[in-house]
Amino acid sequence: MLIEKKAQATLPTEYGIFEIMVFEELANGKEHVAMVMGEVNGKEKVLSRIHSECLTGDVFHSLKCDCGFQLNTAMQSIAAEGCGVLIYHRAEGRGIGLTNKIKAYALQDQGLDTVEANEALGFAPDMRDYNACAEIYAMLGVKSVELMTNNPDKIETMRKDGINIVARRPLVVGKNKYNEDYLRIKTEKMDHMFTSADLNSSNMPLSFDNDCGNDHLDHNCKQHKK
Numbered sequence: 001m002l003i004e005k006k007a008q009a010t011l012p013t014e015y016g017i018f019e020i021m022v023f024e025e026l027a028n029g030k031e032h033v034a035m036v037m038g039e040v041n042g043k044e045k046v047l048s049r050i051h052s053e054c055l056t057g058d059v060f061h062s063l064k065c066d067c068g069f070q071l072n073t074a075m076q077s078i079a080a081e082g083c084g085v086l087i088y089h090r091a092e093g094r095g096i097g098l099t100n101k102i103k104a105y106a107l108q109d110q111g112l113d114t115v116e117a118n119e120a121l122g123f124a125p126d127m128r129d130y131n132a133c134a135e136i137y138a139m140l141g142v143k144s145v146e147l148m149t150n151n152p153d154k155i156e157t158m159r160k161d162g163i164n165i166v167a168r169r170p171l172v173v174g175k176n177k178y179n180e181d182y183l184r185i186k187t188e189k190m191d192h193m194f195t196s197a198d199l200n201s202s203n204m205p206l207s208f209d210n211d212c213g214n215d216h217l218d219h220n221c222k223q224h225k226k
């Protein structure tokens, strides 16, 4: 056994009411979270997202990546379906941890891309495994999942790690001028399934992506003050 269920409670969110469950990965003490809506025990093709922790995107609404937008959209989609599982997978920085991710960001400030920065720090571009997630699905009684992701390598690794993925739902959201290159590199070097239409369109859901020419997101920008 890799994980142990530690706690469960009802959690109302702006998207709907979930059951939150905490599972500890015994080897490293990581606390993975399952946000569960509806009856998933014994079900096939449960709508699901395995969301890798991204403190900067999920909490601080960073625009350098698409994580925060994907997290919100995944929860909305599960709520719309009335049934599903979101696993919040504590694999910050694709498994290299927060300190190393921020070191990678510093290298990106100097011109390296997301893959080169990981490699410069001595890491593979993606260090994640999903064994704990496979066990969480098993403990929940989920037979198979429809996974929200754009990453075919993630699907392949998850299948190797024992997750039964029977369908994929794209999760293309949050493109903006700060993550354009990041999304392009993910498409070119990490095979993410963004179409050229996805990469060329702006699906930024927020109104502050202004056209004033100022390279900031200043809500007090004189041009935009009403």
Ligand SMILES: Nc1nc2c(ncn2[C@@H]2O[C@H](COP(=O)(O)OP(=O)(O)OP(=O)(O)O)[C@@H](O)[C@H]2O)c(=O)[nH]1
Residues within 6 Å of the ligand: 052, 053, 054, 055, 065, 066, 067, 070, 091, 092, 093, 094, 095, 096, 100, 101, 104, 105, 114, 118, 148, 149, 150, 151, 154, 171, 186
């Ligand atoms: N090392 C590193 N990790 C990053 C970087 N940007 C985002 N991340 C982490 O990447 C993880 C998310 O991976 P992504 O490559 O964005 O997407 P994915 O999970 O593989 O695929 P999707 O399911 O389509 O979202 C989170 O843990 C983020 O913290 C970066 O530049 N370097």
Ligand SMILES: [Zn+2]
Residues within 6 Å of the ligand: 054, 056, 057, 058, 065, 066, 067, 068
């Ligand atoms: Zn992110």
